[in-house]
Amino acid sequence: MSTGSSPPIVVPLVLELIKEKITEIPDRYIRTTNLDHVHHPIDDSTAEYNIPVIDIEALLSGEPVLADSESEKLHSACQDWGFFQVVNHGINSLLIEKLKSEIHKLFALPLEEKKKIWQEPGDMEGFGQQFVISNDQKLDWSDMFYITALPTRMRKPQLFAGISPLLREALEAYSLGLKNLTMILLGKMAIALKMDSNEMDELFSDCLQRMKLNYYPPCPKAEQVMGISPHSDAGALSIILQLNETEGLQIRKDGNWVPVKPIPGALVVNVGDMIE
Structure with a gap:
């Protein structure tokens, strides 16, 4: 995807900085604004700040009372939070563990191997960072690999060919699972919005x-530093898989930053700007 008239500027991978055993952070990563609200988010121990959890099996249940109750929870989560976690989502747990393992291997590749699937001028796909258009711009403390999965006609063949067969296989299967989950959620949202589900x-x-x-x-x-700058997602739904149980993801609720407590096996769903 083109970023406009100014192509992205190539920046070093953060992992390469860490390998140098640095003790001081390069200026481009240091945030000069007060980050206390990010590093010390609101206490989420009260029910008011418990991020909703939607059970997909209950949502699809043949028992009308159970399905209607879960549908109402979904509607409320979308309306009041714009975020929720999903459990019993139908994506095989062994596939997810395989995907996590292969992603770790991808980021552990030697730099010379990563350069074979680096971002090209004017394109965000591949290894790099997003939206870097100025040498004065503050950078996120993270590395990224970005790839189009669907529709298949829009894939970059060189990127899929450049990753390992095991990662490619896991991404293919996970991509189909995500599409199925996405269509289930959008269909239920359509009903809550009094839309024809066929229209969605x-x-x-x-x-x-x-x-x-x-x-x-x-x-x-x-x-x-910040791992990723505050932002909203432009698409319909963003479905987030956290590779470990480390807290880091935060969402904005009533002007406060609320940490997302990872639930083993769950996925986090963000309702994007397109749906809102």
Whole structure:
């Protein structure tokens, strides 16, 4: 995807900085604004700040009372939060573990191997960072691999050929699982919005699905940096898989930053700007 008239500027991978065993953070990564609200988010121990959890099996249940109750929870989560976690989502747990393992291997590749699937001028796909258009721009403390998964006609053949067969196989299967989950959620949202579910199918059945793999290396002065800048997602739904149970993801609720407590096996769903 082109970023406009100014192509992205290539920046070093953060993991390569860490390999140099740095003790001071390069200026481009240091945030000068107060980050206390990010590093010390609101206490989420009260029910008011418990991110909703939607059970997909209950949502699809043949028992009307159970299905209607879960549908109401979904509607409320979308309306009040714009975020929720999903459990019993139907994507095989062994596939997810395989995918996690292969993603770790991808980011552990030697730099020379990563350069074979590096971002090209004017394109965000491949290894790199997003939206870097100025040499004065502050950078996120993270590395990224970005790839289009669906529709298949929009894939970059050189990127799929450049990753390992095991990762390619896992991404293929995970991509189909995500599409199925997406269509279930959009169909139920359509009903809550008094839309014809077929209309949602027509809008998104040939949807653009892109995968952004992020790696956040340990930082010697974590209080000075941000893993990823605050943002909203432009698409319909963003479905987030956290590779471990480390807290880091935060969402904005009533003007406060609320940490997302990882639930083993769950996926996090963000309702994007397109749906809102």
